[in-house]
Amino acid sequence: MKRRCEESVPLLGPWIDGELADEDRAWLEEHVRECAACATRRLLLEATRDAVRETVTARAASADLSRVADAVLARVKEDRPPANVVRLQVWGTEMWRAHRGAISAAAGLAAAACVAALALLVPLRGEPSRPTLLADARPLTTLEQIDFENHEGAVLQSGDTTVIWIDDDTPAVPQ
Numbered sequence: 001m002k003r004r005c006e007e008s009v010p011l012l013g014p015w016i017d018g019e020l021a022d023e024d025r026a027w028l029e030e031h032v033r034e035c036a037a038c039a040t041r042r043l044l045l046e047a048t049r050d051a052v053r054e055t056v057t058a059r060a061a062s063a064d065l066s067r068v069a070d071a072v073l074a075r076v077k078e079d080r081p082p083a084n085v086v087r088l089q090v091w092g093t094e095m096w097r098a099h100r101g102a103i104s105a106a107a108g109l110a111a112a113a114c115v116a117a118l119a120l121l122v123p124l125r126g127e128p129s130r131p132t133l134l135a136d137a138r139p140l141t142t143l144e145q146i147d148f149e150n151h152e153g154a155v156l157q158s159g160d161t162t163v164i165w166i167d168d169d170t171p172a173v174p175q
Helices: 005-017 021-032 036-060 068-077 083-121
Strands: 143-146 153-156 161-167
Touching: 005 021, 005 161, 021 036
Parallel strands: none
Antiparallel strands: 143 153, 153 161
């Protein structure tokens, strides 16, 4: 069974460049002899290669490269250190490559320490606390019922804390 065109098209470029293995080259040559579409694709790729080669050769022949050597030498002779950012990037890359195991282990230990500290410092939540009710008030607590004109209410005094409660559900009495 012969390979299909979908399998041969990606191999046409390496075949034209002479970089295809002998086994693949043999079946691809046979397929291209029998398949007109792949033969056309091969011719198109060869024409494109030749056109690019001619264009690059023509531009290279007309390029003025006389000042390139002077520019390179001037740049090499400059005795200035690289920018601090470049130095930092190089240093960081070299340090990471040389010590990535130790850095990863230290980061893991730091993360574990943070989780442990968080677990120790945050109290465990047991049963949800219920709000303090008037019935739970301490004996030193005073409770007075007060009539606020159209509403009933109460004042709860417990130590330094004072709570004023007004009942809005009582309908207002017209006067």
